[in-house]
Amino acid sequence: MTRATRSDGSNLSSEALNALRSSVKGKVVVKGQSPEDEYRPLLERWNRMHIKEANIIVLPETEEDVSSTIKFVGEHNLDVAISSGRHTYSGPSSSYGLIIDLRNLRKVSVDENKMIAVAQGGCIAGDVEAAAEAVGLRPVMGAVNATGCGGITTGGGIGNLSAQHGLVADNLLAARVALADGRIVVASDEENQDLFWGIRGGGSNFGLVTEFTYKLHKADPQVFSGFFMFPPDKLDAYLELMNSMHQDYVMKSNGKFTCNGFLAIMGGNPIPGFLIWYDGPEEEGQKYIKPLLDLGPIYPGSGAEMKPHTLTTDWKQFEKMFPPQFNRLVGTSTQMNYPLSVDILKKTVEKFKDIVAAHPESLSVSKLLFDIRDYSKIASVPLDATAYANRREGCLIAADLIWDKEELDKEMLQVAKDFISQVRAWVKEDNQQKGIAEVGAHVAATTLYALVTDGDEKLVSVFGPNLGRMKELKRKYDPDMMWDKWYPVDPNHEATN
Ligand SMILES: Cc1cc2nc3c(=O)[nH]c(=O)nc-3n(C[C@H](O)[C@H](O)[C@H](O)COP(=O)(O)OP(=O)(O)OC[C@H]3O[C@@H](n4cnc5c(N)ncnc54)[C@H](O)[C@@H]3O)c2cc1C
Incomplete structure:
Protein backbone atom coordinates (compact mmCIF):
# COMPACT_ATOMS: atom_id res chain seq x y z
CA MET A 1 0.00 0.00 0.00
CA LEU A 102 -4.61 9.15 23.35
CA ARG A 103 -6.03 11.80 25.68
CA ASN A 104 -7.76 9.20 27.89
CA LEU A 105 -4.57 7.22 28.48
CA ARG A 106 -2.92 9.47 31.06
CA LYS A 107 -2.14 7.30 34.09
CA VAL A 108 1.28 7.62 35.73
CA SER A 109 2.77 5.49 38.45
CA VAL A 110 6.02 6.29 40.21
CA ASP A 111 8.30 3.82 41.96
CA GLU A 112 10.17 5.98 44.43
CA ASN A 113 12.74 3.33 45.30
CA LYS A 114 13.58 2.36 41.76
CA MET A 115 13.33 6.04 40.74
CA ILE A 116 11.21 5.35 37.69
CA ALA A 117 7.90 6.58 36.33
CA VAL A 118 5.63 4.51 34.11
CA ALA A 119 3.41 6.80 32.03
CA GLN A 120 0.65 5.89 29.60
CA GLY A 121 1.14 7.03 26.00
CA GLY A 122 -1.30 9.96 26.22
CA CYS A 123 0.35 11.65 29.21
CA ILE A 124 1.54 15.21 28.98
CA ALA A 125 4.86 16.24 30.55
CA GLY A 126 3.05 17.84 33.51
CA ASP A 127 1.44 14.51 34.47
CA VAL A 128 4.83 12.88 34.95
CA GLU A 129 6.40 15.96 36.57
CA ALA A 130 3.61 16.26 39.14
CA ALA A 131 3.68 12.56 40.05
CA ALA A 132 7.47 12.62 40.43
CA GLU A 133 7.57 15.88 42.36
CA ALA A 134 5.15 14.44 44.91
CA VAL A 135 7.96 12.09 46.01
CA GLY A 136 10.86 14.52 45.59
CA LEU A 137 11.92 13.34 42.13
CA ARG A 138 12.01 14.86 38.65
CA PRO A 139 11.77 13.51 35.10
CA VAL A 140 13.53 15.14 32.17
CA MET A 141 10.82 16.87 30.14
CA GLY A 142 10.59 20.03 28.00
CA ALA A 143 10.26 23.63 29.09
CA VAL A 144 6.45 23.51 29.03
CA ASN A 145 4.31 21.05 30.95
CA ALA A 146 1.56 20.92 28.31
CA THR A 147 3.62 19.16 25.64
CA GLY A 148 2.80 15.49 25.17
CA CYS A 149 5.18 12.74 26.29
CA GLY A 150 4.45 11.06 22.96
CA GLY A 151 5.89 13.73 20.69
CA ILE A 152 8.62 15.04 22.94
CA THR A 153 10.07 11.64 23.85
CA THR A 154 10.03 10.05 20.42
CA GLY A 155 11.40 13.25 18.84
CA GLY A 156 14.29 13.68 21.33
CA GLY A 157 13.14 16.29 23.84
CA ILE A 158 15.18 19.09 25.41
CA GLY A 159 14.32 20.72 28.73
CA ASN A 160 15.72 22.35 31.82
CA LEU A 161 17.29 19.13 33.09
CA SER A 162 18.85 18.13 29.77
CA ALA A 163 22.21 19.75 30.54
CA GLN A 164 22.49 17.47 33.57
CA HIS A 165 20.75 14.33 32.37
CA GLY A 166 20.45 14.45 28.55
CA LEU A 167 17.44 14.32 26.28
CA VAL A 168 13.99 13.17 27.35
CA ALA A 169 14.67 10.19 25.05
CA ASP A 170 17.98 9.51 26.84
CA ASN A 171 16.00 9.01 30.03
CA LEU A 172 13.64 6.48 28.52
CA LEU A 173 14.29 3.04 29.99
CA ALA A 174 11.64 1.08 28.12
CA ALA A 175 8.46 1.47 26.13
CA ARG A 176 5.51 -0.62 25.04
CA VAL A 177 4.95 -0.03 21.35
CA ALA A 178 1.93 -0.83 19.19
CA LEU A 179 3.23 -1.83 15.76
CA ALA A 180 1.60 -1.44 12.33
CA ASP A 181 0.08 -4.95 12.56
CA GLY A 182 -1.48 -4.16 15.95
CA ARG A 183 0.96 -6.26 18.01
CA ILE A 184 2.21 -4.66 21.22
CA VAL A 185 5.87 -5.25 22.00
CA VAL A 186 8.37 -4.06 24.57
CA ALA A 187 11.31 -1.98 23.40
CA SER A 188 14.26 -1.63 25.76
CA ASP A 189 17.97 -2.42 26.06
CA GLU A 190 16.95 -6.06 26.62
CA GLU A 191 14.07 -6.54 24.17
CA ASN A 192 13.71 -5.36 20.58
CA GLN A 193 16.81 -3.19 20.93
CA ASP A 194 16.55 -1.98 17.34
CA LEU A 195 13.04 -0.65 17.93
CA PHE A 196 14.23 0.99 21.15
CA TRP A 197 16.98 2.68 19.11
CA GLY A 198 14.39 3.92 16.60
CA ILE A 199 11.79 5.37 18.95
CA ARG A 200 14.43 7.57 20.60
CA GLY A 201 14.57 10.30 17.96
CA GLY A 202 12.83 8.55 15.09
CA GLY A 203 9.44 9.98 16.07
CA SER A 204 6.35 7.96 15.25
CA ASN A 205 8.02 6.18 12.31
CA PHE A 206 7.83 2.75 13.94
CA GLY A 207 4.67 2.66 16.01
CA LEU A 208 2.51 4.11 18.71
CA VAL A 209 3.97 4.10 22.21
CA THR A 210 1.31 3.01 24.69
CA GLU A 211 3.57 3.25 27.74
CA PHE A 212 6.84 5.02 28.59
CA THR A 213 9.14 4.03 31.47
CA TYR A 214 11.32 6.98 32.47
CA LYS A 215 14.34 7.31 34.73
CA LEU A 216 13.73 9.90 37.47
CA HIS A 217 16.28 12.06 39.27
CA LYS A 218 16.74 13.20 42.84
CA ALA A 219 16.05 16.88 43.18
CA ASP A 220 15.78 19.73 45.63
CA PRO A 221 12.19 20.84 45.99
CA GLN A 222 12.80 24.26 44.44
CA VAL A 223 14.81 25.94 41.68
CA PHE A 224 15.78 29.58 41.06
CA SER A 225 14.08 30.80 37.90
CA GLY A 226 12.57 33.79 36.14
CA PHE A 227 12.42 36.17 33.16
CA PHE A 228 14.58 39.24 32.49
CA MET A 229 13.57 41.70 29.79
CA PHE A 230 15.53 44.69 28.56
CA PRO A 231 14.75 47.89 26.64
CA PRO A 232 15.58 48.09 22.90
CA ASP A 233 18.71 50.22 23.37
CA LYS A 234 20.32 47.27 25.20
CA LEU A 235 20.09 45.02 22.14
CA ASP A 236 23.76 45.21 21.09
CA ALA A 237 25.01 44.68 24.64
CA TYR A 238 22.53 41.81 25.06
CA LEU A 239 23.78 40.04 21.93
CA GLU A 240 27.40 40.61 22.96
CA LEU A 241 26.67 39.14 26.40
CA MET A 242 25.55 35.79 24.95
CA ASN A 243 29.04 34.34 24.47
CA SER A 244 30.07 35.22 27.99
CA MET A 245 26.82 33.85 29.46
CA HIS A 246 27.57 30.58 27.71
CA GLN A 247 31.29 30.31 28.39
CA ASP A 248 31.62 31.88 31.85
CA TYR A 249 28.32 30.89 33.44
CA VAL A 250 26.38 28.13 31.67
CA MET A 251 29.45 25.97 30.96
CA LYS A 252 30.77 26.43 34.50
CA SER A 253 27.57 25.41 36.25
CA ASN A 254 27.75 21.61 35.90
CA GLY A 255 24.63 21.76 33.81
CA LYS A 256 22.66 23.54 36.53
CA PHE A 257 22.25 26.90 34.80
CA THR A 258 20.47 27.52 31.51
CA CYS A 259 19.98 30.93 30.03
CA ASN A 260 17.54 30.98 27.14
CA GLY A 261 17.45 34.15 25.10
CA PHE A 262 14.20 35.29 23.52
CA LEU A 263 13.38 38.38 21.55
CA ALA A 264 10.08 39.89 20.43
CA ILE A 265 9.40 42.96 18.31
CA MET A 266 7.09 45.45 19.98
CA GLY A 267 6.11 48.74 18.38
CA GLY A 268 8.83 48.11 15.79
CA ASN A 269 11.52 47.72 18.47
CA PRO A 270 13.31 44.56 19.56
CA ILE A 271 12.68 43.65 23.19
CA PRO A 272 15.35 41.15 24.20
CA GLY A 273 15.14 38.89 27.22
CA PHE A 274 16.44 35.81 28.99
CA LEU A 275 14.56 33.01 30.72
CA ILE A 276 16.94 31.69 33.36
CA TRP A 277 16.80 28.47 35.37
CA TYR A 278 19.26 27.52 38.09
CA ASP A 279 19.06 24.19 39.90
CA GLY A 280 20.37 25.33 43.27
CA PRO A 281 19.88 27.80 46.10
CA GLU A 282 19.13 31.47 45.58
CA GLU A 283 22.52 32.69 46.92
CA GLU A 284 24.29 30.73 44.19
CA GLY A 285 21.69 31.64 41.57
CA GLN A 286 22.25 35.33 42.25
CA LYS A 287 25.86 34.97 41.01
CA TYR A 288 24.61 33.64 37.71
CA ILE A 289 22.21 36.49 37.09
CA LYS A 290 24.62 39.29 38.05
CA PRO A 291 25.57 40.00 34.39
CA LEU A 292 21.87 40.36 33.57
CA LEU A 293 21.30 42.81 36.40
CA ASP A 294 24.44 44.70 35.33
CA LEU A 295 23.08 44.87 31.80
CA GLY A 296 19.87 46.51 33.11
CA PRO A 297 17.70 48.40 33.49
CA ILE A 298 15.36 45.46 33.40
CA TYR A 299 11.68 45.88 32.66
CA PRO A 300 9.32 45.85 35.64
CA GLY A 301 8.11 42.35 36.37
CA SER A 302 11.51 40.87 35.49
CA GLY A 303 13.36 38.87 38.12
CA ALA A 304 14.04 35.40 39.46
CA GLU A 305 12.91 33.62 42.60
CA MET A 306 12.87 30.21 44.21
CA LYS A 307 9.91 28.09 43.09
CA PRO A 308 8.92 24.44 42.71
CA HIS A 309 10.24 22.97 39.47
CA THR A 310 6.69 22.22 38.29
CA LEU A 311 5.87 25.92 38.48
CA THR A 312 8.74 26.77 36.12
CA THR A 313 7.22 24.58 33.41
CA ASP A 314 3.63 25.57 34.16
CA TRP A 315 1.98 26.68 30.94
CA LYS A 316 0.22 29.48 32.88
CA GLN A 317 3.45 31.48 33.14
CA PHE A 318 3.83 31.44 29.34
CA GLU A 319 0.19 32.02 28.57
CA LYS A 320 0.43 35.80 28.50
CA MET A 321 3.07 35.50 25.77
CA PHE A 322 0.57 33.60 23.64
CA PRO A 323 -2.85 35.32 23.73
CA PRO A 324 -5.44 32.88 22.40
CA GLN A 325 -6.10 34.65 19.09
CA PHE A 326 -2.46 34.04 18.07
CA ASN A 327 -2.75 30.38 17.30
CA ARG A 328 -1.12 29.78 13.93
CA LEU A 329 2.55 28.92 14.09
CA VAL A 330 5.58 27.90 12.12
CA GLY A 331 8.90 27.07 13.76
CA THR A 332 12.33 26.82 12.18
CA SER A 333 15.70 26.13 13.72
CA THR A 334 19.41 26.00 13.11
CA GLN A 335 22.50 25.74 15.25
CA MET A 336 25.44 28.13 15.49
CA ASN A 337 28.86 27.21 16.85
CA TYR A 338 30.37 29.05 19.79
CA PRO A 339 31.75 31.65 19.97
CA LEU A 340 28.63 33.08 18.36
CA SER A 341 29.19 35.66 15.66
CA VAL A 342 27.60 38.82 17.06
CA ASP A 343 27.48 40.16 13.51
CA ILE A 344 25.24 37.24 12.45
CA LEU A 345 23.11 37.62 15.56
CA LYS A 346 22.57 41.30 14.68
CA LYS A 347 21.70 40.49 11.06
CA THR A 348 19.32 37.76 12.26
CA VAL A 349 17.50 40.19 14.54
CA GLU A 350 17.33 42.80 11.73
CA LYS A 351 15.81 40.27 9.35
CA PHE A 352 13.32 39.14 11.98
CA LYS A 353 12.42 42.79 12.61
CA ASP A 354 11.71 43.28 8.89
CA ILE A 355 9.46 40.21 8.85
CA VAL A 356 7.40 41.48 11.77
CA ALA A 357 7.31 45.00 10.26
CA ALA A 358 5.36 43.62 7.28
CA HIS A 359 2.48 42.53 9.61
CA PRO A 360 3.15 44.31 12.92
CA GLU A 361 -0.18 43.44 14.56
CA SER A 362 -0.51 39.89 13.33
CA LEU A 363 3.08 38.90 14.20
CA SER A 364 3.38 40.80 17.48
CA VAL A 365 3.90 37.73 19.67
CA SER A 366 6.40 36.06 17.33
CA LYS A 367 9.75 35.29 18.89
CA LEU A 368 13.36 34.57 18.17
CA LEU A 369 14.88 32.05 20.57
CA PHE A 370 18.55 31.53 21.43
CA ASP A 371 18.97 28.31 23.39
CA ILE A 372 22.04 28.92 25.54
CA ARG A 373 22.58 25.71 27.48
CA ASP A 374 25.31 23.17 28.07
CA TYR A 375 24.86 20.56 25.35
CA SER A 376 27.82 18.40 26.39
CA LYS A 377 25.70 15.77 28.16
CA ILE A 378 23.50 15.37 25.06
CA ALA A 379 26.58 15.38 22.79
CA SER A 380 28.37 12.81 24.98
CA VAL A 381 26.04 10.05 23.78
CA PRO A 382 27.43 8.49 20.57
CA LEU A 383 25.58 9.66 17.49
CA ASP A 384 24.68 6.11 16.51
CA ALA A 385 23.40 5.11 19.98
CA THR A 386 19.85 6.30 19.19
CA ALA A 387 18.05 7.63 16.13
CA TYR A 388 18.35 11.19 17.45
CA ALA A 389 21.02 12.92 15.38
CA ASN A 390 21.34 16.48 16.66
CA ARG A 391 23.96 15.67 19.31
CA ARG A 392 26.38 18.56 19.20
CA GLU A 393 27.45 21.66 21.06
CA GLY A 394 26.08 24.93 19.74
CA CYS A 395 23.41 27.53 20.22
CA LEU A 396 20.06 26.50 18.82
CA ILE A 397 18.51 29.50 17.11
CA ALA A 398 14.82 29.16 16.46
CA ALA A 399 12.21 31.49 15.04
CA ASP A 400 8.63 31.02 16.15
CA LEU A 401 6.42 32.96 13.75
CA ILE A 402 3.01 33.16 15.37
CA TRP A 403 0.04 34.90 13.77
CA ASP A 404 -3.71 35.27 13.97
CA LYS A 405 -5.21 35.12 10.47
CA GLU A 406 -5.69 32.09 8.27
CA GLU A 407 -5.04 34.15 5.11
CA LEU A 408 -1.43 34.63 6.22
CA ASP A 409 -0.68 30.89 6.45
CA LYS A 410 0.89 30.43 3.03
CA GLU A 411 2.93 33.60 3.19
CA MET A 412 4.27 32.83 6.67
CA LEU A 413 5.37 29.32 5.74
CA GLN A 414 7.41 30.78 2.89
CA VAL A 415 8.72 33.67 5.00
CA ALA A 416 9.90 31.21 7.68
CA LYS A 417 11.65 29.06 5.06
CA ASP A 418 13.42 32.05 3.50
CA PHE A 419 14.39 33.35 6.92
CA ILE A 420 16.04 30.15 8.11
CA SER A 421 17.76 29.58 4.75
CA GLN A 422 19.34 33.00 5.08
CA VAL A 423 20.49 32.43 8.67
CA ARG A 424 21.89 29.01 7.72
CA ALA A 425 23.78 30.59 4.81
CA TRP A 426 25.31 33.20 7.13
CA VAL A 427 26.33 30.51 9.61
CA LYS A 428 27.86 28.39 6.85
CA GLU A 429 29.86 31.33 5.51
CA ASP A 430 31.04 32.20 9.02
CA ASN A 431 32.14 28.60 9.62
CA GLN A 432 34.12 28.67 6.39
CA GLN A 433 35.80 31.95 7.29
CA LYS A 434 36.73 30.61 10.71
CA GLY A 435 38.02 27.38 9.18
CA ILE A 436 35.38 25.24 10.93
CA ALA A 437 35.08 22.20 8.70
CA GLU A 438 31.78 21.91 6.86
CA VAL A 439 31.22 18.24 7.36
CA GLY A 440 28.42 16.51 5.52
CA ALA A 441 25.40 15.43 7.48
CA HIS A 442 26.34 11.80 6.78
CA VAL A 443 29.37 11.93 9.03
CA ALA A 444 28.34 14.50 11.60
CA ALA A 445 25.52 15.48 13.88
CA THR A 446 22.70 17.46 12.31
CA THR A 447 22.20 21.17 12.88
CA LEU A 448 18.47 21.53 13.32
CA TYR A 449 16.05 20.55 16.05
CA ALA A 450 13.49 18.30 14.41
CA LEU A 451 10.74 19.05 16.95
CA VAL A 452 10.96 22.75 16.02
CA THR A 453 10.65 22.79 12.23
CA ASP A 454 8.01 23.35 9.59
CA GLY A 455 7.95 19.60 8.90
CA ASP A 456 9.44 20.06 5.47
CA GLU A 457 13.17 19.53 6.09
CA LYS A 458 15.12 16.91 4.15
CA LEU A 459 15.25 13.56 5.94
CA VAL A 460 19.03 13.65 5.88
CA SER A 461 18.95 16.98 7.72
CA VAL A 462 16.78 15.40 10.42
CA PHE A 463 18.36 11.95 10.80
CA GLY A 464 21.85 12.66 9.45
CA PRO A 465 24.07 9.59 9.54
CA ASN A 466 21.24 7.55 11.14
CA LEU A 467 19.02 7.73 8.06
CA GLY A 468 20.31 4.43 6.65
CA ARG A 469 19.42 2.53 9.83
CA MET A 470 16.07 4.31 10.00
CA LYS A 471 15.27 2.89 6.55
CA GLU A 472 16.32 -0.62 7.59
CA LEU A 473 14.04 -0.45 10.63
CA LYS A 474 11.17 1.01 8.65
CA ARG A 475 11.48 -1.95 6.29
CA LYS A 476 11.23 -4.28 9.29
CA TYR A 477 8.56 -2.56 11.40
CA ASP A 478 6.45 -0.55 8.96
CA PRO A 479 7.22 -1.50 5.35
CA ASP A 480 3.85 -0.19 4.09
CA MET A 481 4.33 3.16 5.79
CA MET A 482 1.23 3.19 7.95
CA TRP A 483 3.04 5.71 10.18
CA ASP A 484 3.72 8.45 7.68
CA LYS A 485 3.15 11.72 9.47
CA TRP A 486 6.39 12.88 11.19
CA TYR A 487 9.39 12.82 8.87
CA PRO A 488 8.29 9.47 7.41
CA VAL A 489 11.20 7.43 6.15
CA ASP A 490 10.44 5.63 2.91
CA PRO A 491 12.27 2.30 3.17
CA ASN A 492 12.28 1.80 -0.57
CA HIS A 493 13.49 5.22 -1.56
CA GLU A 494 17.19 5.10 -2.24
CA ALA A 495 17.81 8.84 -2.38
CA THR A 496 19.01 10.43 0.85
CA ASN A 497 15.97 12.52 1.34
C1 LIG B 1 4.50 25.80 23.40
C2 LIG B 1 5.46 24.73 23.02
C3 LIG B 1 6.60 24.53 23.79
C4 LIG B 1 7.51 23.54 23.44
N1 LIG B 1 8.64 23.38 24.21
C5 LIG B 1 9.52 22.39 23.91
C6 LIG B 1 10.67 22.17 24.72
O1 LIG B 1 10.92 22.86 25.69
N2 LIG B 1 11.50 21.16 24.38
C7 LIG B 1 11.27 20.37 23.30
O2 LIG B 1 12.05 19.45 23.06
N3 LIG B 1 10.18 20.56 22.50
C8 LIG B 1 9.32 21.55 22.78
N4 LIG B 1 8.22 21.75 21.99
C9 LIG B 1 8.04 20.90 20.80
C10 LIG B 1 7.27 19.65 21.21
O3 LIG B 1 8.10 18.79 21.92
C11 LIG B 1 6.81 18.91 19.96
O4 LIG B 1 5.92 19.73 19.24
C12 LIG B 1 6.16 17.56 20.27
O5 LIG B 1 5.98 16.86 19.07
C13 LIG B 1 4.83 17.72 20.96
O6 LIG B 1 4.34 16.45 21.28
P1 LIG B 1 2.79 16.21 21.51
O7 LIG B 1 2.62 14.80 21.93
O8 LIG B 1 2.25 17.28 22.38
O9 LIG B 1 2.22 16.47 20.07
P2 LIG B 1 1.16 15.76 19.14
O10 LIG B 1 0.76 16.85 18.21
O11 LIG B 1 0.09 15.05 19.87
O12 LIG B 1 2.05 14.69 18.38
C14 LIG B 1 3.24 15.09 17.73
C15 LIG B 1 3.90 13.90 17.06
O13 LIG B 1 4.22 12.93 18.04
C16 LIG B 1 3.66 11.68 17.70
N5 LIG B 1 3.16 11.02 18.91
C17 LIG B 1 2.38 11.55 19.85
N6 LIG B 1 2.12 10.64 20.80
C18 LIG B 1 2.77 9.51 20.44
C19 LIG B 1 2.88 8.23 21.01
N7 LIG B 1 2.29 7.91 22.16
N8 LIG B 1 3.62 7.30 20.36
C20 LIG B 1 4.25 7.60 19.20
N9 LIG B 1 4.17 8.80 18.62
C21 LIG B 1 3.43 9.74 19.23
C22 LIG B 1 2.51 12.02 16.75
O14 LIG B 1 2.32 10.96 15.86
C23 LIG B 1 3.05 13.20 16.04
O15 LIG B 1 3.89 12.76 15.00
C24 LIG B 1 7.28 22.73 22.31
C25 LIG B 1 6.13 22.93 21.54
C26 LIG B 1 5.23 23.92 21.88
C27 LIG B 1 4.03 24.13 21.03
Missing part, protein backbone atom coordinates in the same frame (compact mmCIF):
# COMPACT_ATOMS: atom_id res chain seq x y z
CA THR A 2 1.36 3.44 -0.81
CA ARG A 3 0.62 6.65 0.99
CA ALA A 4 -1.23 8.01 -2.04
CA THR A 5 -3.78 5.19 -2.04
CA ARG A 6 -4.81 5.53 1.61
CA SER A 7 -8.45 6.22 2.24
CA ASP A 8 -9.85 9.00 4.44
CA GLY A 9 -12.56 6.62 5.62
CA SER A 10 -15.43 8.79 4.35
CA ASN A 11 -16.98 5.85 2.51
CA LEU A 12 -16.73 3.28 5.29
CA SER A 13 -19.94 1.34 5.65
CA SER A 14 -21.99 1.53 8.82
CA GLU A 15 -21.20 -2.18 9.34
CA ALA A 16 -17.50 -1.38 9.32
CA LEU A 17 -17.94 1.51 11.76
CA ASN A 18 -20.08 -0.65 14.02
CA ALA A 19 -17.43 -3.35 13.96
CA LEU A 20 -14.88 -0.73 15.06
CA ARG A 21 -17.22 0.49 17.82
CA SER A 22 -17.72 -3.00 19.14
CA SER A 23 -14.00 -3.80 19.07
CA VAL A 24 -13.03 -0.99 21.46
CA LYS A 25 -14.07 0.08 24.96
CA GLY A 26 -13.30 3.72 24.20
CA LYS A 27 -15.38 6.18 22.17
CA VAL A 28 -15.50 6.26 18.39
CA VAL A 29 -16.43 9.73 17.19
CA VAL A 30 -17.52 10.04 13.57
CA LYS A 31 -17.76 13.25 11.55
CA GLY A 32 -21.36 14.03 10.64
CA GLN A 33 -22.72 11.28 12.95
CA SER A 34 -21.49 12.26 16.41
CA PRO A 35 -22.73 15.51 17.96
CA GLU A 36 -20.73 18.53 16.75
CA ASP A 37 -19.94 19.64 20.31
CA GLU A 38 -18.35 16.26 20.90
CA TYR A 39 -16.55 16.03 17.55
CA ARG A 40 -15.19 19.53 16.96
CA PRO A 41 -13.22 20.09 20.21
CA LEU A 42 -11.33 16.87 19.49
CA LEU A 43 -9.85 18.46 16.35
CA GLU A 44 -8.25 21.33 18.27
CA ARG A 45 -4.50 21.63 18.03
CA TRP A 46 -2.13 24.09 19.71
CA ASN A 47 -1.24 25.15 16.18
CA ARG A 48 -4.66 25.80 14.60
CA MET A 49 -3.09 25.95 11.15
CA HIS A 50 -3.01 22.15 11.26
CA ILE A 51 -6.59 21.41 12.21
CA LYS A 52 -7.95 18.75 9.86
CA GLU A 53 -11.49 17.43 9.87
CA ALA A 54 -10.83 13.76 10.55
CA ASN A 55 -13.62 11.40 9.55
CA ILE A 56 -13.08 9.13 12.56
CA ILE A 57 -11.53 9.80 15.94
CA VAL A 58 -10.95 6.88 18.29
CA LEU A 59 -10.33 7.59 21.97
CA PRO A 60 -8.79 4.38 23.33
CA GLU A 61 -9.34 3.46 26.97
CA THR A 62 -6.95 0.52 26.95
CA GLU A 63 -3.91 -0.79 25.16
CA GLU A 64 -6.16 -3.41 23.52
CA ASP A 65 -8.24 -0.56 22.08
CA VAL A 66 -5.10 0.82 20.46
CA SER A 67 -4.29 -2.57 19.02
CA SER A 68 -7.82 -3.14 17.64
CA THR A 69 -7.90 0.33 16.10
CA ILE A 70 -4.58 -0.19 14.35
CA LYS A 71 -5.83 -3.49 12.93
CA PHE A 72 -8.94 -1.67 11.67
CA VAL A 73 -6.75 1.00 10.06
CA GLY A 74 -4.74 -1.73 8.33
CA GLU A 75 -7.82 -3.65 7.11
CA HIS A 76 -9.36 -0.53 5.58
CA ASN A 77 -6.16 1.12 4.34
CA LEU A 78 -6.95 4.28 6.22
CA ASP A 79 -4.83 7.36 6.59
CA VAL A 80 -3.98 7.53 10.32
CA ALA A 81 -2.44 9.98 12.78
CA ILE A 82 -1.52 9.60 16.46
CA SER A 83 -2.29 12.50 18.75
CA SER A 84 -1.29 12.90 22.37
CA GLY A 85 -0.37 16.38 23.68
CA ARG A 86 -1.40 18.00 20.34
CA HIS A 87 1.48 20.45 20.70
CA THR A 88 3.25 19.72 17.49
CA TYR A 89 4.56 22.58 15.35
CA SER A 90 4.10 20.94 11.96
CA GLY A 91 0.82 19.03 12.11
CA PRO A 92 1.68 15.32 12.17
CA SER A 93 -1.01 14.56 14.74
CA SER A 94 -3.77 15.57 12.31
CA SER A 95 -5.41 13.58 9.51
CA TYR A 96 -8.51 13.66 7.32
CA GLY A 97 -8.78 9.91 7.95
CA LEU A 98 -8.61 8.35 11.41
CA ILE A 99 -6.99 9.86 14.48
CA ILE A 100 -5.96 7.68 17.41
CA ASP A 101 -6.37 10.25 20.16
